[in-house]
Amino acid sequence: MSVVIEARDAEFAFGRTPALRGASIAVDAGEILAIMGPSGSGKSTLLHCLAGILVPDSGEILFDGVRVDTMSEPERSSLRRDRFGFVFQFGQLVPELTAAENVALPLLLSGVRRTQALRRAYAWFERLGLDGMEQRRSGELSGGQAQRVALARGLVAEPQVLFADEPTGALDSLTGEQVMDLLVSAAREQGTTVILVTHEARIAAYADREVMVRDGRVNAPDRIAS
């Protein structure tokens, strides 16, 4: 397995609040990794640094062997647009757009023509059990439906890495697991690497591996006895 994304000794502080204190992690291509840990331990900050949203104060971030932390903001922005997908706790759909337009958004932003972008977006609705919801606006969707639309938007451009921060955090357990099930199947099908932040063990159990973040550092379970 080859490493696709990596943090080496990343440190990050919000003003005087340290959030990462030397976090290191390497994620293999195609791997589904769960990042767990207590509230405030630095999970989201680590995710944002890996995704090139935040730049660590020191340490390195590498994507496909290339330093991300030394890129310019426009370079990181196009990396995020072209290679990465995102799903957050609250779908963050654009309320003015239809569900289908929301899904098509990443394609439209990277210059795919509108008819083709919408055609690719539509294909996701059946796949995620959302047939008939294409023209609805986010206010007309249940939490679970909105989250599946957000998942489709995260995956529609076939990103190399999908970053998901508590994607099921706002859903009840059954709906949350349905979303996870779809996420894992879709990611496996297109070979997408998934980095998933969750504090729920039952959600983390959908991943291939888990790491714990504590006080801004990553503890991988290395001493596994069986």
Added chain:
Amino acid sequence: MSVPLTLLGLLEREPSHGYDLKRDYDAFFGRGKPLPFGQVYSTLSRLARDGKVVISDVAPGSGPDRKRYIITDLGATEVEQWLTQPVDPEPHLQTVLFAKVVLALMLDRPADEYLDTQRSAHLRRMRELTEIKRGGSLVDALLADHGLYHLEADLRWIEMTGARLDALRKAVRP
């Protein structure tokens, strides 16, 4: 809950009389169900027969209360192995996990590492059950879910205990 291993663990603190062991066992692990003296002494003599403790007569006279029990290297190794190995992640192990954590703190061992090891063993089992659930029938899924929710309860307990180790250490090491 393993009475022999728990008594061995208590003995690793210091050589003790049977009644001291019973008192501490009842206080920390008895859960309102005291260990009968008879079981204490039969367990100790089995441990002695197996070479895990030796008996020293410290006071003149006879009777079980005159005897002090001392853990041997073999016994200490067994305690070490028991504490370090994660328990098989099956539901309803709270009492075993609890005994291991309390003993680890009493013996000044890295209780947090044991909890971490146990957490990853639990998560590994949860991944297996999730795999079964995703690939199987509804009946498989429901059975797997039953296991998953119980393991999740254990894990929450592991989290809470991990967050309170300092306070617990004070409570069990006066």
